[in-house]
Amino acid sequence: MLSLLLLKLSAFVLWTSLLTVLLLVLQRRSAPLLQWPTLYWWLLLLASVPLWPQWQWPVAILLPQTFWLDATQQMGQLTATAQHPALVTWQPMELLYQALLAVLVLGAIWQLWRLVRQYLRLRTLYQQSQPVAPTALFTVEATAFEQQIPSLDPRLEQMQIRQHNLALSPFIFGGRQAVLMLPAYYWQFNNQQRALLLAHELQHWQRRDPWQLLGWRMVVAVCWFNPALRYVERSFGQAMELTVDRQVLAVQPEQAQLYGLTLISSLKLCQQQAQPGLASFIQASGDEAGYRQRLAALFQTSGFDNRLRVWLPTLLLSLALGLNIGCSALQGQLGPSGEWQLPVAQAKVNSGYGTVSPFRQNRPHQGIDFDGHSGDPVFASADGVVLIADNHSLHPRFGNIVLLDHGQGYQTLYAHLDSFSVQSGTRVNAGQQIGAVGASGVATGPHLHFELLHQGQQLDPTPLLQWDR
Known part of the structure; x- marks a missing residue:
């Protein structure tokens, strides 16, 4: 959260500087326009766009409704993972962010x-x-x-x-x-x-x-x-x-x-x-x-043309709203930076994303099934925080599962595990073992069911995974 706030403040400074350069240009080309005091309040509104909240509702866990069995009792724990003792560790970058924020607040x-x-x-x-x-x-x-x-x-x-x-x-x-x-x-x-x-x-x-x-x-x-x-x-x-x-x-x-x-x-x-x-x-x-x-x-x-008093504020307000909505949409479509690691050592796929099978009542497959043997290690595809590591929070058909949150609305699900070696609230690094391949839940044999989600919607993880290992 602190890193995101500091990023927004940096964007605020850069965007304001760009608008100031625009003012300098306008002073040479359209000086009468700059003699309207209200213009500068509208420019302040436009400059503050990087500080506006994005058009989305941040939640701790977003999953399709069919995943859940009875998660009511779990939500209090899951939405409070930021307070989990495992997260309260000394982080150099977090300490730097806190120091910078303290400087900003004390300066103000x-x-x-x-x-x-x-x-x-x-x-x-x-x-x-x-x-x-x-x-x-x-x-x-x-x-x-x-x-x-x-x-x-x-x-x-x-x-x-x-x-x-x-x-x-x-x-x-x-x-x-x-x-x-x-x-x-x-x-x-x-x-x-x-x-x-x-x-x-x-x-x-x-x-x-x-x-x-x-x-x-x-x-x-x-x-x-x-x-x-x-x-x-x-x-x-x-x-x-x-x-x-x-x-x-x-x-x-x-x-x-x-x-x-x-x-x-x-x-x-x-x-x-x-x-x-x-x-x-x-x-x-x-x-x-x-x-x-x-x-x-x-x-x-x-x-000074008095008509500017009508259409110029409308133009600046529309530009501010357009920038905010556009940045929100862009953020929602941007994928994680770089390629993610494969969750298993051997990338043999039994069932790809979108595959239709009678076993699933001809519904498109929402993830990737990796073949494996019971006990084969399962790795985290990217850095993240464990949101769920149990066999009862989601639908019983998934068996033992691990759900990781990677920030910016991205999550990965690892299902049908034989066992898991992490617990809710712990931080994991890309490539760290989080469990073992199994056949728990509803499965025809040992394999890993892997899903990529963004804002609760399943995505095809194939383009993101680093297949050449």
């Missing part, structure tokens, strides 16, 4: 703790800040009187407004009630610039961007081992800011130049007293490169 805990510490710093900043009345957000200019004061947005009445002394861009945080945090340098701007800054933050609040950004921070913290996600997160933050810029200027396009000057001034003031810990927690893109991209976008048309 550490990253989440860093987020908690940043949030606690934010709470401390909130407690040290001073409340501001909405009516004090604008200054009455003596030269222009009341005409210079912009109208107060009613949304400001629905939140707390506070002032702090750190060099941070204005931001909104909070749970049930939003809090608008304004830096001291806010009062250095004129009324028009203040109105633009407030409109920007109110647009973030209306779009629930602070909570989306926190969600991305948590995803990146948990998946700290996947560096490609950090790039996707930064791209999301940049797209979020570009979208808000466009929405602010859509109402007042004549303010584009003043809005750009305000962004530059805010960046310079923040760089004078940088607060990297808090800034990285509350701001999507506070670096100079991000500001340059935003300034360039202020004077460009978006070129």
Whole structure:
């Protein structure tokens, strides 16, 4: 299970990296498409496909119904074979998997703790800040009187407004009630610039961007081992800011130049007293490169076709489901790697797979009968775990049987044994003796009845067996 989990996580990292490369290509060819923040949530969904469960029901034992006589009392023991004492042995690879998983979990805990510490710093900043009345957000200019004061947005009445002394861009945080945090340098701007800054933050609040950004921070913290996600997160933050810029200027396009000057001034003031810990927690893109991209976008048309908002999510969701279902189907059809060993030393076949005989009421044979003498050794065809080793769990016609599980839904059945030398729960290696040829159950003479099953369905084992011995 641990090896499968680590394999899924590795596929998650590789698949996310591939999608990130695709983003880099799209940035050169279709930049307007990447300025849609919702796109990155859909890409995150697509990137998580390797972590999705496969479309199958994992069970301890899957056998055709005709095999069973009365297995009700056996199921509790058989489905708990993973807890069998014989399996609790020191395995170097298993220990390595556990160590790697421990590193991943501890790394995620550490990253989440860093987020908690940043949030606690934010709470401390909130407690040290001073409340501001909405009516004090604008200054009455003596030269222009009341005409210079912009109208107060009613949304400001629905939140707390506070002032702090750190060099941070204005931001909104909070749970049930939003809090608008304004830096001291806010009062250095004129009324028009203040109105633009407030409109920007109110647009973030209306779009629930602070909570989306926190969600991305948590995803990146948990998946700290996947560096490609950090790039996707930064791209999301940049797209979020570009979208808000466009929405602010859509109402007042004549303010584009003043809005750009305000962004530059805010960046310079923040760089004078940088607060990297808090800034990285509350701001999507506070670096100079991000500001340059935003300034360039202020004077460009978006070129974004709104029809993409309908069919692109549908396309990405269909692709994610198709990949998951396709991988599930591929996994179900893939056979075991390599060739399996013959279960007996002499590969003389009495009855092949699919053979019709009156002895079986003309029903196709579901396995291979190997000729032999009583007491001839029977070997495990591949590495596996013993699920059953008795003469009563399956139908009496099989006699003494051994059922091995090889993983990925594959099992092999060895029937009509004279005796068996393994017990339920033990691990066996390919070529290890597990019993002896016999004629127990309903048999015309000593032989081994061998079956290969996948997800409870009998398969022809002939193509898998290594016949040249």
